[in-house]
Structure formats: C-alpha cells, structure tokens
Amino acid sequence: MSESEIEILRARVRELEDLREIHEVWFRFHRLTTGGFNGKQAGKMEALECLTDDATIEVQGLHQPGKGPRGREQVTEYWAYWFGDAGPLPYVFQTSVSEQIEVDGDTAVQVSNMLMIALLRGQPPILTLSERINHLVRTPKGWRISRTTLDGGFIVDLEKIRGPLNELPEQEQRTLWTHPEGADDPSRAAFNL
Numbered sequence: 001m002s003e004s005e006i007e008i009l010r011a012r013v014r015e016l017e018d019l020r021e022i023h024e025v026w027f028r029f030h031r032l033t034t035g036g037f038n039g040k041q042a043g044k045m046e047a048l049e050c051l052t053d054d055a056t057i058e059v060q061g062l063h064q065p066g067k068g069p070r071g072r073e074q075v076t077e078y079w080a081y082w083f084g085d086a087g088p089l090p091y092v093f094q095t096s097v098s099e100q101i102e103v104d105g106d107t108a109v110q111v112s113n114m115l116m117i118a119l120l121r122g123q124p125p126i127l128t129l130s131e132r133i134n135h136l137v138r139t140p141k142g143w144r145i146s147r148t149t150l151d152g153g154f155i156v157d158l159e160k161i162r163g164p165l166n167e168l169p170e171q172e173q174r175t176l177w178t179h180p181e182g183a184d185d186p187s188r189a190a191f192n193l
Helices: 004-031 044-049 070-081
Strands: 051-059 091-104 106-120 126-139 140-158
Touching: 004 044, 004 091, 004 106, 004 126, 004 140, 044 070, 051 070, 070 091, 106 140
Parallel strands: 051 140
Antiparallel strands: 091 106, 106 126, 126 140
16 A cells, blocks of 8 residues: 555544544533433533533524623533523433534534424423534544534424423522623523524
C-alpha cells in the first residue's frame, strides 16, 4: 500500500471516528434528559457535560434568536428550572432520527429530527417533532456541543401517559432563567406552541 493510500485510509478512519463520537454525544444528551419513570429523573445535570463551557441553548418561542442561555452558569440555571421530579417538566422521553452530520476539521454541524413525549405539570402530555441543530467543536475531552437550537415543528396532544411513572413530589418554586435584556416567555416554548 502506498503512502498516499495509507493517508486516505487514516483520514477516512478519523472521519468515521468523528461521526461515531458526535452521534454518541448526542445520544448521551438525550439519554440523560429522558426520565420520569423507573425512578430515573428527567434532565439530569450530567447532560450538560455534553456541552462546551461557553455553549448556548436556544428554544424557538422561548428565546429570541441569539439570546438563549450562554455559558456554564446560565445554561445550568436554565436547566435547573425545568427538570427533575420536583420541576415543571418531570416526564420527558426524547430521541432523534434522520441525523445528518457534516464535519469540517474541528467543527461540525448535526441536524436531526427530534421526537419528544413530555408532560408539563398542569397540562396534558404532548408528542413533538421538531428540528434540532447542533454546532459542535472538538475539545481535549472529545466532541462537545457549542450551540443547540430546537426549532418548532409539530405538536400532537396526547390523552395520558401510562407506565412505571415516578411518583412526583409537589413542584418546587423555581425561577426561570431569562435573558438580561428582556424576559422570555415559557408559555411560548416550542413544546407549548
């Protein structure tokens, strides 16, 4: 095998390893966000390990473009509001399908269709299908998400959720993270539209 053929193989192996690792980071994020059954809480803080320290999250309707929580402190505050058995969003099951990943050196863009079944306290359960776009960067710890957007799609109202659901404590009083330049409207989040 010639040196050029070996280099082509090395580049192809690296590309395949990058695609696999990006897929695994996104799978881990979904897995750690999913919960509300069998004693597993939705929205574990460990999901934030899939993000860079300066990452931003933007949910259509909830955040104005470019004004979602940014950086570890804001993202953690945002995340802490929504999730856990005592939060307003205790039941979540989400996954992505039809993923496409474009790698360009040490950056990548991943587009997928996200399916989510969720139950916000005081509302009927819903099934959503939305587009999710992740911008990723290669870090010393591997690929991490630097920006993730959730763009609205379709919402289907469900009658009820059954299964080994967690028994919920009373909802804690929490403060929603809002952008310093103006209040966000949680009733306009993509999963409420």
